[in-house]
Amino acid sequence: MEDTRRADGRSPNQLRPFSCTGNPLHRAHGSARWAQGDTVVLAAVYGPKPGTRKGENPEKASIEVVWKPKTGQIGRQEKEYEMILKRTLQSICMLTVHPNTTTSVVLQVVGDDGSLLPCAINASCAALTFAGIPLKHLTVAIGCGVMENGTVILDTNTAEEQQLKSFAHLVFPNSRKSVDSKEPKEKDEEFERGLITSVTHGVMSEDDYFNCIERGLAASSRISDFMRKTLQKEASSVDA
Amino acid sequence: MENLRWRPTVNEREFIEHALQSDLRVDGRHSFDFRKLKISFGREGGSSEVQLGETHVLGYVTAQLVQPYRDRPNEGTLAIFTEFSPMADPAFEPGRPGESAIELGRVVDRGLRESRAVDMESLCVVAGKHVWSVRVDLHILDNGGNLIDAANIAALAALSTFRRPECTVGGDDGQQVIVHDPEVRDPLPLTIHHMPIAVTFAYFGEGNIVVVDPTYKEEAVMGGRMTATINSNGDICAIQKAGGEGVMSGVVMQCLRIASVKAADITSKIKKAVDSYTTEKALKKVKRLPASLPQKINVTDVTMENKGDGELETQTVKASDVQNISKGDEDHRNMKGNSPLIGDRFAKHKQTSTFIGGPSNWDPYSKGVSLSSLRISQLPDPATTSKASSHEEAQPMLTESSNAEVKSTSSSGAAGESEEAQEMGSPKSLKDAVKPKHKRKKKKSDRS
Numbered sequence: 001m002e003d004t005r006r007a008d009g010r011s012p013n014q015l016r017p018f019s020c021t022g023n024p025l026h027r028a029h030g031s032a033r034w035a036q037g038d039t040v041v042l043a044a045v046y047g048p049k050p051g052t053r054k055g056e057n058p059e060k061a062s063i064e065v066v067w068k069p070k071t072g073q074i075g076r077q078e079k080e081y082e083m084i085l086k087r088t089l090q091s092i093c094m095l096t097v098h099p100n101t102t103t104s105v106v107l108q109v110v111g112d113d114g115s116l117l118p119c120a121i122n123a124s125c126a127a128l129t130f131a132g133i134p135l136k137h138l139t140v141a142i143g144c145g146v147m148e149n150g151t152v153i154l155d156t157n158t159a160e161e162q163q164l165k166s167f168a169h170l171v172f173p174n175s176r177k178s179v180d181s182k183e184p185k186e187k188d189e190e191f192e193r194g195l196i197t198s199v200t201h202g203v204m205s206e207d208d209y210f211n212c213i214e215r216g217l218a219a220s221s222r223i224s225d226f227m228r229k230t231l232q233k234e235a236s237s238v239d240a
Numbered sequence: 241m242e243n244l245r246w247r248p249t250v251n252e253r254e255f256i257e258h259a260l261q262s263d264l265r266v267d268g269r270h271s272f273d274f275r276k277l278k279i280s281f282g283r284e285g286g287s288s289e290v291q292l293g294e295t296h297v298l299g300y301v302t303a304q305l306v307q308p309y310r311d312r313p314n315e316g317t318l319a320i321f322t323e324f325s326p327m328a329d330p331a332f333e334p335g336r337p338g339e340s341a342i343e344l345g346r347v348v349d350r351g352l353r354e355s356r357a358v359d360m361e362s363l364c365v366v367a368g369k370h371v372w373s374v375r376v377d378l379h380i381l382d383n384g385g386n387l388i389d390a391a392n393i394a395a396l397a398a399l400s401t402f403r404r405p406e407c408t409v410g411g412d413d414g415q416q417v418i419v420h421d422p423e424v425r426d427p428l429p430l431t432i433h434h435m436p437i438a439v440t441f442a443y444f445g446e447g448n449i450v451v452v453d454p455t456y457k458e459e460a461v462m463g464g465r466m467t468a469t470i471n472s473n474g475d476i477c478a479i480q481k482a483g484g485e486g487v488m489s490g491v492v493m494q495c496l497r498i499a500s501v502k503a504a505d506i507t508s509k510i511k512k513a514v515d516s517y518t519t520e521k522a523l524k525k526v527k528r529l530p531a532s533l534p535q536k537i538n539v540t541d542v543t544m545e546n547k548g549d550g551e552l553e554t555q556t557v558k559a560s561d562v563q564n565i566s567k568g569d570e571d572h573r574n575m576k577g578n579s580p581l582i583g584d585r586f587a588k589h590k591q592t593s594t595f596i597g598g599p600s601n602w603d604p605y606s607k608g609v610s611l612s613s614l615r616i617s618q619l620p621d622p623a624t625t626s627k628a629s630s631h632e633e634a635q636p637m638l639t640e641s642s643n644a645e646v647k648s649t650s651s652s653g654a655a656g657e658s659e660e661a662q663e664m665g666s667p668k669s670l671k672d673a674v675k676p677k678h679k680r681k682k683k684k685s686d687r688s
Contacts, residue, residue, distance in 0.1 A: 025382045026294040027329055038283055042381065044327030066326050066334045071302050071377045106327035108379060110298065111282060
């Protein structure tokens with residue numbers, strides 16, 4: 001495939017530099033600040049708090065998401081993000097461990113330069129881990145865009161999102177690392193790593209969409225390695 | 241859900257009170273010591289993060305053109321919006337602001353607006369028709385106590401680094417306002433006459449014991465509080481004492497004297513942080529300027545009315561343009577197009593763009609850089625691609641991208657790039673302030 005260069009000089013598969021800071025906030029039970037290039041999201045987790053809201057199932061824990069934009073009033077876009085995050089996080093949390101409780105996740109957009117939703121999902125997953133909420137597995141989110149010539153580019157920024165015909169935000173579970181390192185890598189890929197969440201914008205063909213998923217899946221294992229290292233570092237610094 | 245406000249236990253309360261009677265504070269400070277203050281700024285101007293001990297506040301300034309109030313046709317407006325985010329404290333519920341949130345907003349507002357700290361008349365464009373409305377959003381991220389002081393500092397820091405786009409009145413009838421793109425004309429800073437600093441005092445034990453900058457534990461135990469907003473000239477801008485313990489007037493006078501000393505101290509800290517940020521930004525831009533200066537370029541202005549057309553307009557001018565001076569980030573922004581008005585979300589993205597290159601001389605502090613050498617509009621060749629995100633990325637990435645990109649006509653392209661590579665070592669961003677635990681360098685993936 002041809003070597004297309006993106007506006008900011010990255011190659012199609014190149015992600016922006018990631019960084020994750022654990023527990024920058026003191027009052028919150030768990031918090032994380034996730035930065036992808038210039039997109040920075042701060043997530044804080046409080047919970048589990050007693051009681052559930054009206055309408056929620058009291059036999060399970062419930063997740064409440066509050067999304068705070070950088071400026072302006074809360075509108076439909078923010079409500080949509082809250083809903084997507086809530087459903088995504090509900091699927092990874094072990095809800096039956098603490099029934100009849102509410103865990104609230106609050107997100108603050110500190111900087112927005114594209115791929116905001118994936119950054120927020122990564123931040124909230126890290127914050128949940130730092131808070132000690134029991135999870136089935138981690139989520140790894142990535143934004144993929146489809147260029148005119150069919151190339152799939154990863155980790156879109158604002159300029160690219162505005163120009164591209166279509167782009168998608170995809171969320172995968174993290175890659176499994178087997179304790180027995182003798183297992184060959186190919187076997188790992190055979191595991192069915194289903195797609196947790198997918199939000200698309202614009203029109204793309206079926207092939208393009210499946211290309212996006214394939215690329216996203218490949219990139220997600222790198223992001224999940226990064227997440228694993230960060231979480232391990234945080235955990236070891238807490239114990240020390 | 242029931243009230244989740246943190247309430248101190250009897251033991252904690254007694255411990256704090258007894259310690260204060262021996263002039264000891266729980267965190268080891270003296271009675272009149274402020275906690276450690278750390279001010280950091282975001283990529284674009286107008287965004288600040290203030291950490292006062294454990295308290296963390298984010299300030300963000302935006303501006304848009306509106307119609308002025310009827311009774312003040314030649315003054316701009318300043319509005320403060322305070323958000324007590326639920327992440328700061330489990331007691332903060334999302335939705336309607338509680339009374340402490342409203343009180344904080346009012347105190348900061350009085351200190352800034354009614355004391356005329358920000359010059360409103362300079363924000364007027366067309367009297368009676370168009371004025372700039374400046375909006376300050378303060379997000380409380382972590383409640384470690386003394387939110388008023390921290391929020392005030394965040395607002396001042398953000399206002400000091402905010403740059404509004406320049407606009408001229410023109411058009412057929414002389415009434416049309418043309419807002420210029422930030423890279424075409426340098427954005428202007430706000431005129432800030434003085435810095436009103438809020439200093440909060442907490443009273444314990446029937447008004448005898450006074451401490452400055454209470455933590456949230458001390459706030460839960462205190463008998464009363466008073467906030468004095470004072471500037472470094474010693475002018476009192478506002479005093480807020482809403483109920484609580486009665487305090488002798490002599491003690492109040494003493495507090496005001498202490499406040500003026502503290503205000504001078506904090507003003508110098510804010511000014512130092514703002515200065516280092518602005519000189520850093522100016523340096524980045526100056527270093528991008530190549531040794532050989534090009535000829536005059538046509539300046540395109542993006543009109544307010546047609547945002548979509550404006551983008552096309554800049555692109556066609558780009559095509560006809562011959563010179564290429566910029567280090568690429570200019571066209572990155574041009575491609576985003578759109579007017580710089582902040583009311584629009586896109587414009588906000590533009591401000592947060594990974595723009596580092598392109599000289600512009602908005603910085604009032606820089607000396608020694610002549611206006612003419614910097615005020616050249618950068619409308620590069622469409623063939624050039626930008627390396628806007630190079631700020632964050634590692635050195636090898638930079639050299640690799642510079643090889644790949646078509647930095648066509650400029651002969652000084654190579655020189656400029658090596659300078660940029662040098663520049664990589666020093667640029668600081670909000671991310672550096674946050675101490676990233678795990679910095680991810682560029683990822684080279686060769687997936688098929």
